[in-house]
Amino acid sequence: MKTTPRIITVANQKGGVGKTTTAINLATALAAIGERVLIIDLDPQGNASTGLGIDRKDRSVSSYDVLTGELEIEQAAMETAVPGLWLIPSTLDLLGIEMEIASAPDRVLKLRNALRAASQRSAAYSYVLIDCPPSLNLLTLNSMAAADSVLVPLQCEFFALEGLSQLLETVDQVRRSINSDLTIQGIVLTMFDGRNNLANQVVEDVRAHMGEKVYDTVIPRNVRISEAPSYGKPAILYDLKCSGSQAYLQLASEVIRRERKLRAA
Template structure:
C-alpha cells in the first residue's frame, strides 16, 4: 500500500480515548479556523454520536450518505462529503450505523485500512482538500484504528485535569502500536491543552506537568473553558462563527496557525 505521506492533502486524526476532553469541539473549530485562513478542509466524523456533524449544522435527517457508507465502500469521499455554512469546509457526517461497523467487517483483511483506501481513492481524483481532520469516538476501537492508519499525524486534546497524563500514556502506547503494525509514517502532531481554568491551581500544575513530560509536542496555545464555545453546538455553529471574538474562538484561531506552522516545518525538513 502506498505511503500515506504520498497524499497531496494532510490527514490529521483528532483522538483521545477519554470522553469530555474537548475532542469534537477541537475538531469542529480547528477545521473552521483552517478554512477561515483559506485552506480547503474536510472533517470526517467517525464518532457514532455524530456530534461533530451536528455542531456543523448537519441535521440528522439530511445524512443520507455518511462515514459508514465511506468505510464499507458504498460511497466515495466526494459522494459522502457535504458542504457546511463555513466556506471551504465540508463534512462527511456520522450516523448510528457506525455502531455496527466493527462487527460487520471483523473478518475482513483490510478492516483497519478502510478510511485510508477511501482517502487515497479521493486523492487520485481532481477534487482535493488541503487538510482532512478525522474526529474519533472516545475509545480505542476499530474506528479509531482506521483513523490512525489513515493519518499523517495525530492531534491529542488533553483536558487540564488530574488524570490527564495517565490517559495520555495509554493513547501514546496505541499510537506506537499503530506505527509498528499499520502506519509507520504516523507522527504525533501535537497535544493541545483544553478546558483550562486559570483560577484553578491544579489546572496550572497540569499544564506544567504535561509540558515537562512532552516538551515541544505540546502546542503553545491553550484552550480555555468558555461558555460561548459550549453554547455554539446547540446552534449548529462552530464557536468561531457563533462568537469569533470570545476567548475560546481566538484560541482555536491561534491553534490553527500553530498547526500550519508545524506543517510547514515538517515539509521543509522532509
C-alpha cells in the first residue's frame, strides 16, 4: 500500500536564523533513525544543496525543473552522502521562476501537484522537507501550498517575536486561501547561548506566547554547526558528538513524536 509522505516546509522570512541548517540536520537525523527523506531546496542561494555536498557544477537538474514541469520529482531527486536522504537541488534559475510561471493559473500549486503525482506513482519517501528562501514570495507560497505543516526556526534574539507574528499571519492567509489543512508543526529555538540574558528572556517570551507549539529541544549556538557546511556535510556527519548535532537528533525524535500524535488524533 502506498503511503503519503509527511511534507514539512522549513520557513522564516528572516535570514540568518538557522533555517537551512535546521532543514539539512533534521533531515539527516530523520534518515539516521530509519526514515526515507527528501529535501527540496527552493532557495535560489542553494545553501541546502551546498551543505549536503552537492557542488553547483553537478546540479544538472533542480527544483526549477520541477516547478516548470520539465521533470518529475523522481527524475530531479539525487542521492546524497547520507543513506536514506535524497535532495532536489537548487540553482540560480529559481531567481527567474516568478516570471516563468506568473501567468499560470496554478502557479502557487506547481510543487503540490508534482508531489501528489509522485506519491501516486510510488511511496519513495516518508518525509519531505522543503527549504524556503528567506522571503515571502511565490517559492514560499508553493512550499506552503504543498506542505502539511510549517516548521519555524527562530533565532534567540530581540526581534524574534516580531518576525514570528508576520510569518504566522502568512500561514493564516495561506490556510484561508490555498491550503486549509496547513498547520504549524512547531517552532524550534536556534542559536541559543545560555550565557546571554537576552537569549533566556526570548525563550521565556516565545514559550509564553506560543505554548506547546515550541519544541522542548533548543538548538545551541555551536561552532561545529557553523563549520560543517564549508565541508559539504551536515553537522551530524561532521561531528556527531557536538552539542548541536545531539540537539538535532533530539529534535528529530520530537518531530516524530508530534507526527505520530497528529496521525493518532
